Amino acid sequence: MKRQCMSHMPLSSACACGKREIITIGVSCRRAPRLMPQFKDIFRFNTHSALLAMPGFALLLVGGVSAGAAMPASIAAGAAFSVGFGATKRVFHNRWAAMTLAGIGMTLVAFIGTILGNDPYVTLAATALMGGLCGALISRDIDLWWVWLQIIIAFLLALHFPGSVLDGLRRAVLVAGGSAIQIAAVGLMVGVIGEGKEIPAARSDRATRQEMLLHALRAALCITIAKVAADKAGVEHGYWAALTAMVVLKPGLRDTGVRGIERIGGTVAGIVLATIVLHLLAAVPLPLAGAAVLSAGCAFGFQKARYAVLSAAITMSVILMIALAGGEIKGAETDRLLATLIGGAVALAGAMIAPRRLPGQRNADDNE
Numbered sequence: 564m565k566r567q568c569m570s571h572m573p574l575s576s577a578c579a580c581g582k583r584e585i586i587t588i589g590v591s592c593r594r595a596p597r598l599m600p601q602f603k604d605i606f607r608f609n610t611h612s613a614l615l616a617m618p619g620f621a622l623l624l625v626g627g628v629s630a631g632a633a634m635p636a637s638i639a640a641g642a643a644f645s646v647g648f649g650a651t652k653r654v655f656h657n658r659w660a661a662m663t664l665a666g667i668g669m670t671l672v673a674f675i676g677t678i679l680g681n682d683p684y685v686t687l688a689a690t691a692l693m694g695g696l697c698g699a700l701i702s703r704d705i706d707l708w709w710v711w712l713q714i715i716i717a718f719l720l721a722l723h724f725p726g727s728v729l730d731g732l733r734r735a736v737l738v739a740g741g742s743a744i745q746i747a748a749v750g751l752m753v754g755v756i757g758e759g760k761e762i763p764a765a766r767s768d769r770a771t772r773q774e775m776l777l778h779a780l781r782a783a784l785c786i787t788i789a790k791v792a793a794d795k796a797g798v799e800h801g802y803w804a805a806l807t808a809m810v811v812l813k814p815g816l817r818d819t820g821v822r823g824i825e826r827i828g829g830t831v832a833g834i835v836l837a838t839i840v841l842h843l844l845a846a847v848p849l850p851l852a853g854a855a856v857l858s859a860g861c862a863f864g865f866q867k868a869r870y871a872v873l874s875a876a877i878t879m880s881v882i883l884m885i886a887l888a889g890g891e892i893k894g895a896e897t898d899r900l901l902a903t904l905i906g907g908a909v910a911l912a913g914a915m916i917a918p919r920r921l922p923g924q925r926n927a928d929d930n931e
Contacts, residue, residue: 605869609651613864614756616647619748621856623741628852628887637888638734639741641720642669644880645713646745647863654706658758662749664710666742669717673738676721677731686722690790691783693718694809698782702775702814715809719802778814785812785913789906796905799898807906812913819914823907825871830903832871833878834896840879841886848887855883 620643627636646669649661679685693715700708721734789808793801811822836858844851862876882896 606865606872607868608861608864609867610864611756612651612866613860615650615749615752616643616745616863617856617860618752619643619745620647620859622748623744624855624884624887625849625852628848633848634888635737637884638737639744641884642666642717642738642741643745644859644862644884645669645716646742647749647859648866649709649713650749650863651866652706652709654710659746661706661710662742662746665713666739666746668710668714669742670735670739672714672718673721674731674735676718677724677726677734678728680722680725687787687790690719690722690805691787694786694805695779695783697786697809698812699775699779701782702778712809716806719805723800723802774814781913781916782809782812785809785909788913789909792905792909793902796901798902798905800902803899803902804906804909807903808910808913809906811907811910814914816914819910822870823911825869826874827903827907829871829874830878830900832875834882834900836875837879837882837886838896840883845886851883852887855880855887858883 620640623643624636624640627633627639630636646662646666649665650658652658652661654660654664676689679689693711697708697711697715700711717738721731724730724734726734785808786805790801790805793804798804807826811819811826813819813822840851840854844854858876858880862873862880865873865876878899882899
C-alpha cells in the first residue's frame with residue numbers, strides 16, 4: 564500500500580517526497596525548515612548579470628579617468644551604475660522599460676534637485692514628497708518601486724550639490740549620457756551573451772488603500788527625519804541617512820529590522836574594503852578605477868545574495884568613485900557609517916508605527 568503525502572503543516576506549501584530536506588513522520592512528508600542560510604545563498608552570484616552591466620560602467624569610469632575628466636566621469640558612471648541594475652529587471656514585462664524610465668527620471672531630478680537644493684525648506688518638502696511616493700509604490704508595484712528608488716537616489720545627490728540652472732543642466736546632461744551609454748552597452752552585451760534569465764522581484768503584497776497610504780506617510784516622515792537628524796549631527800553626507808531610511812523601511816517590522824542590521828553590517832564591510840584598496844591604490848587613478856569597476860561588477864552580480872553582501876559591494880563602489888572624483892575621503896567613511904546608523908534607527912522607529920504583519924518573503928532587490 565502506497566503511503567500518502569500530506570502537507571498539512573505550515574512548514575511547506577507543497578510536499579516533495581523523496582527529495583532532500585524531507586522529514587517523514589508516519590505518513591506525512593514535510594520540507595524541513597532551513598534555520599540558517601547556506602553559504603551559496605549568502606554569496607549567490609549571477610555572472611550573466613555582472614557581464615551585462617559592467618562594460619558600460621567601465622567605459623565611462625575608466626575612459627573618463629584616462630581623459631583627465633574624473634569628476635564628470637564619476638557622475639555619468641554613477642548614473643550607469645544605477646541603470647545597470649535594471650538590466651535584470653522588467654517593468655511592464657520589458658527589460659528596456661526599467662532602464663529607460665530610470666534614466667529619464669534620474670535626468671529630470673538631476674536638473675530639478677540641483678536648483679531646489681538652494682532652499683532648505685523646499686528641499687525638505689520635496690524629499691518628503693518623493694519618499695511618500697516611494698513608500699506607496701513598494702506596497703503596490705515592486706518593479707516601479709525600484710525605478711522610483713533610483714530616481715530618489717539621483718534626487719538626493721543633486722540636492723546635496725545645489726547650483727545654478729546651468730549647473731543643473733550640466734548634471735542632467737551627464738546623467739542622461741551615462742544612462743544612455745549604459746543602455747546601449749547592455750544592448751550590445753545582450754547580442755553577445757544573450758538575454759539570460761530575469762532576476763524576479765518579490766511580489767508586491769497588494770496592500771489595501773489604507774495600508775498603502777499609511778506606509779506612504781510613514782516613508783515620507785522617516786526620510787525627512789533621517790535627513791534632518793543627519794544634518795543636525797553634522798554629517799557631511801546627510802543624504803546617505805535619508806537614502807538608508809528609504810531602502811531599509813519596509814511595511815513589516817521584522818523585515819525592516821533584518822534589513823537594517825544587514826545594511827549596517829554591509830556598510831561597515833564596504834568601508835573596510837574600500838579603505839584597504841585606497842591605502843594600496845590611492846596614488847594611481849587607473850588601477851583605482853579598475854578596482855571600482857570590479858567592485859561594481861560584484862554589486863551587479865550579488866543582486867540575489869544576502870543584502871549585507873550587496874550593500875558591502877555598493878558601499879565600496881560608491882566610496883571608490885568619490886575618491887576618483889577627487890572628493891574628500893578622510894572622514895567620509897565615518898560620516899557614511901554614522902548616516903547609516905541614523906537612517907537605520909529612524910526606519911526601525913518608523914516601522915513600529917502600526918506595522919503590518921506580512922508573510923515571510925524575500926524583499927525586492929534595490930541599489931544605491
